[in-house]
Structures are given as C-alpha cells and as structure tokens.
Amino acid sequence: MTLRSPRAQNSPPNLKFIETKTVPIDEAREVLASLTQDPPRLSPKYFYDSRGSELFEHITELPEYYLTRAEAEIFDLHLNDIAEALGSGDIIIEPGSGNCSKVQPLLERATPSAFVPIDIAGDFLWEAAATTALAHPDLSVTAIAADFTMDWNFTDKIPHGRRIVFYPGSTLGNFDPAAQRGFIQKLAKVVGAQGGILLGVDLHKESTVLQRAYDDAAGVTAAFNRNMLSVVNARTGSNFAPNSWQHQARYNTKLRRIEMELVAQSNQSVTIGGQTLAFAQGAVIRTEHSHKFTLENIRDLASAGGMTVTHHWLDRQSQFCLALLQTD
Numbered sequence: 001m002t003l004r005s006p007r008a009q010n011s012p013p014n015l016k017f018i019e020t021k022t023v024p025i026d027e028a029r030e031v032l033a034s035l036t037q038d039p040p041r042l043s044p045k046y047f048y049d050s051r052g053s054e055l056f057e058h059i060t061e062l063p064e065y066y067l068t069r070a071e072a073e074i075f076d077l078h079l080n081d082i083a084e085a086l087g088s089g090d091i092i093i094e095p096g097s098g099n100c101s102k103v104q105p106l107l108e109r110a111t112p113s114a115f116v117p118i119d120i121a122g123d124f125l126w127e128a129a130a131t132t133a134l135a136h137p138d139l140s141v142t143a144i145a146a147d148f149t150m151d152w153n154f155t156d157k158i159p160h161g162r163r164i165v166f167y168p169g170s171t172l173g174n175f176d177p178a179a180q181r182g183f184i185q186k187l188a189k190v191v192g193a194q195g196g197i198l199l200g201v202d203l204h205k206e207s208t209v210l211q212r213a214y215d216d217a218a219g220v221t222a223a224f225n226r227n228m229l230s231v232v233n234a235r236t237g238s239n240f241a242p243n244s245w246q247h248q249a250r251y252n253t254k255l256r257r258i259e260m261e262l263v264a265q266s267n268q269s270v271t272i273g274g275q276t277l278a279f280a281q282g283a284v285i286r287t288e289h290s291h292k293f294t295l296e297n298i299r300d301l302a303s304a305g306g307m308t309v310t311h312h313w314l315d316r317q318s319q320f321c322l323a324l325l326q327t328d
C-alpha cells in the first residue's frame, strides 16, 4: 500500500490517499474465464474508468433513471431521523464512493469524525476525495483505491471508532443473491459489534419502469455499457470493437433483476491473452445484473450478517429504500 506521491504534494492536509497493492490478477485470464461461461459474462467492475464514471454520473441525471432522485428524496425527507439513528462521531466508510456526492448530507448533518471513500477508479477517487476534504476541513478523509470485492487487506488503515458503512445506489444489487449475503457478512465484520450498515436499495416494481431506467432514450446507458469493452481492451490488451455491439436491458421478473447485455451486431473475433474467441452475430455478453429488493429480502440479508434492520426510510412513491442494519 502506498501514498500517491505526485498527488500528495497537492493534497489537502486532512486527506490521506492509499493505493492498495493487491495480489496482481491476470485480468486477461479472468476475462477469458468469464467470457467462456454460459451466458458469457463480463464483471461490472469493468464499467469504470474515468469515462465510465462520467457516463454513470450522466445516467443519474436522466429523466428515466429515478433511482438517484428517489434516494436523494429519502435524504431530503428524513435526514434528521437518519442522522439521529446514526449518532455522531462515527467513521463513515463508503465502498464504491464515485463522486462522493451522496454522502454530503450525512457529512454535514451526522458530523462524523472521519470519512473513508473506497473506489476502484483511482484518479476519479482522488479528485472526489480531495474536493470532499477541502469542503470539510475538520473531517479526516482516508481515500482507499481498491477493489472492494477483493480481500479488504486495508481494514487496519480505517480509523478506529464506531464504524458505519454507507452503501447507497443499490450497488449491492450488482451481486447475485449468495454474493450479496457474503458481502453483507464481510461488511458486518468490518464494522464490528457497535457498527452499522446504511444500505440504499432499489425496490421491485413494474417492469416497464425498470426497463426504461436501464435503456434511456438518449442512449447514455448504451454508451456506458459499450464503454466496458474499451475498458477491457485497455486492461487486457484485447481488441473488442465497441461500436459493433448493441446495448440491451431486460427485467427478469422471476429473478427480480435487470439483465444488461451487449449483443454482437456482426460476426466478430476477439483476441484476449493470446486466445481468439469467436462471437456470431446476435451473440450476447451479459454485463450487469441489477437485482431489485423487497423489505423481506433486506431483513434476510441483515440476519445473514448477524444484524437487524433497525430503521428504514422510503421516498414518497416507495420506489427506493434506505435501511439501517445494526448488530443484534
């Protein structure tokens, strides 16, 4: 683990930036293995380089993408209650912190002593963490560039105190159900006996509303989905032609999840890690599952982590839920 030295020179005094050195993964091999599954898949972590993060920000402003507005409305309606339920003086840890905009009301109202954003997109993270540190000079900010799906070998760098993990944006829904339970169990260990998880999840609803949210008229989600192939090319040296793939998003009502895919528009052959894969016209690569939740699901997940849902808050239309999970 290292502090980034060029940035350290311009760093606000209350910001510590840690870049994890995890065991290097052979990403070409990882991508090859996931592309030879049935259906072929790519991990959602490949959505995010700087362009992917910018496109995601744009998605959150689209008229069809109600999720971010519904979650923001929950904060507008219930911020006092949320802050009271959290108590003050906590350490707030946010895995997948993005532009750190969602945590701002909590930083202002719950007045934690430290904030720990964790994100895989290191450059974007540094910008967001530095902006947050400048805006809150009394807050200690420890930004950690890491893949939160891997081993949290950086836990000892997180300040001590009552820890709250803030995990908004329904990012938990990108995991399949068994992995959701595993991740909640991991977070429960990170926060310990006195801690909590403030979890924002999208609720199951009518499929047309959901499908529109993931297939907007302006084509921003399509660009975001195709950008994944550019990210894979940059990270593995593969030669996908992103513009030869079409975005598709469907709601699987039975499994309660959006299935986002890329569909080959012509016969393609793609070389990755010295191997060539053939994709016939119409072949599909699954790029994201976005599971939707019920309150019962959230309670089951909490109990898998030895926790209880002590509070939950909804937006006016009950589209989205923010739940506070605390150790029993």
Ligand SMILES: C[S@@+](CC[C@H](N)C(=O)[O-])C[C@H]1O[C@@H](n2cnc3c(N)ncnc32)[C@H](O)[C@@H]1O
Pocket (backbone or CB within 6 Å): 044, 045, 048, 053, 056, 095, 096, 097, 098, 099, 102, 118, 119, 120, 121, 146, 147, 148, 149, 168, 169, 170, 171
């Ligand atoms: C969907 S955005 C959510 C951002 C913000 N939390 C929100 O709710 O608006 C997902 C963020 O998580 C980050 N991310 C995705 N997969 C990750 C991973 N495996 N490890 C760390 N960060 C990840 C991305 O870089 C991106 O900033």
